Amino acid sequence: MQFSDFGPRKIIAAFDGGEITSDAGVLLLREAAQRLNLFARMASCFEDHRDGARVRHSLTDLLNQRVSAMALGYEDLNDHDALRHDPALRLLGNPDNPALAASATLGRLEHSREAADPRYNPFVPKLNKLQNLLVDLYLDSHDSPPERITLDIDATDIETHGHQEGGFFHGYYEHRCFLPLYVTCGPHLLLAQLRPGNIDSAQGARNVIKRIVARIRSRWPDVKILLRGDSGFVRENLVRWCERNRVDYIFGLARNGYLLHKARKIRSRAAVEMVDSNAPVEMFGHFSHRPRSKTWAKPRQVICKVLHNPVQEQRVRFLVTSLDWDNDWAIPEMRQFDGKDALPRALYQNIYCPRGDMENRIKDCQLDLFGNRASAHCYRANQLRLLLAGFAYVLMTHLREKGLAKTVLAKAAPNTIRLKLLKVGARIMTSLRRIKISMPDAYPYKDAFCKAWSALAPT
Incomplete structure (x- = not known):
């Protein structure tokens, strides 16, 4: 040619x-x-x-x-x-x-x-054996047990086209989909579980975390474990299981009127400081909280972040966590901060915010x-x-x-x-x-x- x-x-x-x-x-x-x-x-x-x-x-x-x-x-x-x-x-x-x-x-x-x-x-x-193999491959990737690990948990959607078994319309995603559950530890994948699209995002989370933690501790009995997720996983059965099994947790917490009321002092301080400085203000605080509905078995620590700037409305974010001043996770992270807000600032910025990297792992699995x-x-x-x-x-x-x-x-x-x-x-x-x-x-x-x-x- x-x-x-x-x-x-x-x-x-x-x-x-x-x-x-x-x-x-x-x-x-x-x-x-x-x-x-x-x-x-x-x-x-x-x-x-x-x-x-x-x-x-x-x-x-x-x-x-x-x-x-x-x-x-x-x-x-x-x-x-x-x-x-x-x-x-x-x-x-x-x-x-x-x-x-x-x-x-x-x-x-x-x-x-x-x-x-x-x-x-x-x-x-044997699907359960394949899920366990993901955990075993993660464990085998280490020459020696780490001192502590962070497990990230998140749900996402897989859009369905036609009449696949388990595909249902989901109001949040606004289409028919599956609702798979992922668990990662850093760059390592520990769980990829398909679920129907008509369930709560946290359904089955306690059982899979229980299985993964048991498998990890069978090889690394002394490892400290932190479970991290968004507000969709603040469910009493999962949180209580973590508290009873030496698993620390930090979750996003959905904003509501009662939480905003309990954070009114720090919100007022942020508004006053923003007016005085005419510049963006970021403040952190923490308090003990239990919903009025008594859906929590006991009060738990809540972290509050308030961001106020001259051109936007005040934005408030909440976390619920088991981490405290004397916790092994919090102590090294607080060293770079000063003042009374050292703990909530460290927990929010250094421990919770890196959770966003899990979105990249989901993207890698589902798109790439x-x-x-x-x-x-x-x-x-x-x-x-x-x-x-x-x-x-x-x-x-x-x-x-x-x-x-x-x-x-x-x-x-x-x-x-x-x-x-x-x-x-x-x-x-x-x-x-x-x-x-x-x-x-x-x-x-x-x-x-x-x-x-x-x-x-x-x-």
Whole structure:
């Protein structure tokens, strides 16, 4: 094929380049997965009822293919009908197979039902075991137990289209949706649980926190745990469980007239100081509070923040927390503040506000790694898809934390890592003794790629 000339030179193109891939970065995903033993551990959370003598693609290979493809940006099952012949992605499977599994095989993996006839449902995922594996992978990521950890909990929405099981209209989001629950610890994912869209945001939160805390303390019995969330999780059963089980908490608290009345003194001081200085004023205070309805078993400490400036109405925020002056969480954070408001200021700014970073983790899971692709009719299939996206997130996080530290991609989001590190064009040449993958000389992230290989490759 001849194209328009480039100066004095003709431009000729032909399909004669041999085996070429656009996903040479899958090599790094492969090494990261092997370090975690990820897919063998995931496979142990399934029942495989297939006849072993007739199996071409092992369960481990199927999970490897599906999760790695999501990390590479291929979220749909029908993508695999073309991907199964990609020379780089074939390295994820059995070397004796000429191609990876087709979409039909992967579809049976995702859509199996637990109590169905095994002749037609060969795979049975144990969803609770997969959720526990997320916690185990987090625990395994530490060489020694930390002194204290913060668990962030939050709910979000996954919009549904059609009549998926469990999809209901939600008044806050104003569309039909699921209401998944996430728990994270820093960059690590500990829970990705799909829930129907017609429930309270905190429904089931106590049970999952109870399970996660028990699993953490079985390995780290002395670790101090703080649970952090927004006002949707201020429920008496969850708060009382935390108080009885040595789990500290700090939650947002919805504003109401009674709380505003109890904060009237600090609100008045902020208004007076704003008028005197004609500049924005920020004040913090704290007080003991129990709702008039007696829905709390006892009074609890409430943190109040008042922000008043000349061009906006006064804004007041409240938190409820178990943290106090002599708490191990609060003491180091108060050292940078002076005055009577050192405790509430430290709790609000240094301990509660970092909760917002969890929104980035949810974005990573749902947008960058396609956790929001809940297009199956069956509820269990959509839950499994959400978990597979969660494990793709775990894989990308391990690649970033262990392989890309001290590189330009050390804090990159999964989509950035995918575009700059995984989407690498290469020519693949196979001989009897080796497979050589030749990547471009002009690849701009060569240093980051080499550092990741050095950190992840077997020694």
